[in-house]
Amino acid sequence: MIGRILGNRYEIIEKIGGGGMSNVYKARCNVLNRFVAIKILRDELISDPDFVAKFKQESLSAASLAHPNIVNIYDTGIEGDIYYIVMEYVKGETLKKYINKKGRLSETESLKISRQVAEALKHAHSNNIVHRDIKPHNILITEEGIAKVTDFGIARAATSSTINNTSNVIGSVHYFSPEQARGGYVDDKSDIYSLGIVMYEMITGVVPFDADNHISVAMKQIQEKPVPPSKKVKNLQISKGFEDIIMKCLEKHQSFRFQNTDELIRKLDSLNGISSSVKTDEEIIDSPTMVLPVIGDIKENKVIDIDIIDQESDNAFRSFFGETDSTGNEDKHKEKKTDMEDKAQKSKNTKITVAAILSALVVALIGGVIAFRAFLYVPEITVPNLIGRNEDEAKQIVEGLGLEFKVSDRQFSTEFKEGEVIEQSVDEGAKLKEDYPLEVVVSMGIKEITVPNLVGRYAIEAGIILADAGLSEGRVTEENSDKYAAGQIIEQYPTANNPAEAKDKVDYVVSLGPKVVYVKMPNLAGLGLETAKLLIVQNNLAVGEVTEEPSDEVPAGQVMRQSVTAGQEVEQGTSIWMTVSSGKAEEPGTEQPGTEPGTQEPGTEEPTYEGIYPLTIALPKDKDKVTVVIQRVTDGGREVVYSQEVKTSEQSIIVNLKGSGIQVFEIFMDNEPYVTKEINFE
Known part of the structure; x- marks a missing residue:
């Protein structure tokens, strides 16, 4: 990926990290000329829709957030089989x-x-x-x-x-x-x-x-x-x-x-030692937006000169409130005025009147703002302690104080009686505004508990199952069991569906698996093959692989060696392998007396095996061990050619079968028919 450019703008520089789902690279954005981090979904996960969905979920979740303590998501995209997320590069x-x-x-x-x-x-x-x-x-x-x-x-x-x-x-x-x-x-x-x-x-x-x-x-x-x-x-x-x-x-x-x-x-x-960053209403200084009239001459629609208002404010207020000239010679002045002075005076009086009206409006506006703020002020209410109080009583107290009473949840409790308040959303002594909702959790009393069924479940699950039911584990013992696998629960006390109280203990017995029984290995040496097999089965052992070897000392058909020494303690079901004598080894060029070369007396023919066939047998997954038995089926009866207890963790085994021509073999798993195979050895 190094040197590759994604989206025609992100040039990958180096790998800086990775995890089980993705690899992270440092890249340069060639458009904004800055470093970014690019997270790329691993190649082997592209075909897995679950991982692709999680990868997309990350971009959708984080892209909707913008905060200095969250790594920002800048971009996301798909290029060929590459899924990538572009994010803030954090050094x-x-x-x-x-x-x-x-x-x-x-x-x-x-x-x-x-x-x-x-x-x-x-x-x-x-x-x-x-x-x-x-x-x-x-x-x-x-x-x-x-x-x-x-x-x-x-x-x-x-x-x-x-x-x-x-x-x-x-x-x-x-x-x-x-x-x-x-x-x-x-x-x-x-x-x-x-x-x-x-x-x-x-x-x-x-x-x-x-x-x-x-x-x-x-x-x-x-x-x-x-x-x-x-x-x-x-x-x-x-x-x-x-x-x-x-x-x-x-x-x-x-x-x-x-x-x-x-x-x-x-x-x-x-x-x-930091106080809350949220300001209270008393700390907020309002500067509301207001609509003010245009300050201008009403008749001429001209802006009033502020200097004139300042110079004549004293006279304006006198005129507005009906005061006379301080000299008391008003009549004398009126007689001396000309018509032009009258007109000028009227215009002047109009301007002064407007200024006075505007001043009064400002005073009224300031008073209105003060009254408006007083109207909006909502007194604060101290939250009472409701824990342990009855729901009706708590509701009456809360609503009497001017708050809203709200039940957010009802839960079982061993500490509080049914109907009592378990917890409240705001602590006692806190300040709330009027009509603010105060949420509480109300007790449903002690939960009626029935003992869950543990029999057949594995012991590792028992703790979680009992905890979910409000119970706890009691005495745990172990016993052998032919019915339940090792680790499974055989029995429990109290038994399932019985009533119980919270935190009651439940005792249970865990299986150790079947009991191991040992038997003494019999001596098979010198016995005929069929007799040896019968003795093995009678001692609850299994017949294993039988091989032949020539011997000058042991007659043909008799057991020469056995896989477990005679007299040794051995677990029941163990497979016993045997080596049987095939008789004296023939010397090259010698012939049996009384016969022609290449011929044998009728009825004395020994079976000849011309080929070996490697038979693969798949093992079951629901057991730890299984006994595999293979029998050769002929017109004259059946012959056990393989008997072995094997571990299923091997998943499959290969058994080399000897034979000639076409022969039929039956395979058994734990004495149950498994499959019949017809094998051609030619």
């Missing part, structure tokens, strides 16, 4: 590498990064997008120390589609939420849980839950409470406030976490 490293490099981060640095990621999630959630895969690998730290969230490949709109496919849990097992592990409903509080694990890892250097396999980690996410960071790392420097924030993010139940990123950001800001 830095992933938070995972940053943590590994430093061991663990200080509280100050952890708070700074946590807040930036929370701001990014707040923006995504406000656009109804849940990331679903928040982890240090998907957070980039620039050289300036700015955190940027990336990889919206499995993001989903926050609708009913955020319910996971229960057969395919999506996300990263060390970082996803309990509801993701169960395949349940995922919302913005699931991202808050994942951010809590990232905060935990930043401050301690390790994730809260780890195990040898992913299933065990997922079960811990569902069942176990995390060890507080201060107890996880000895002498860890962490404030109680920050530890409380982390532990609240990591609550197993969604309703016990921060209800949204706004709450989380306010808590993080309180540790830094």
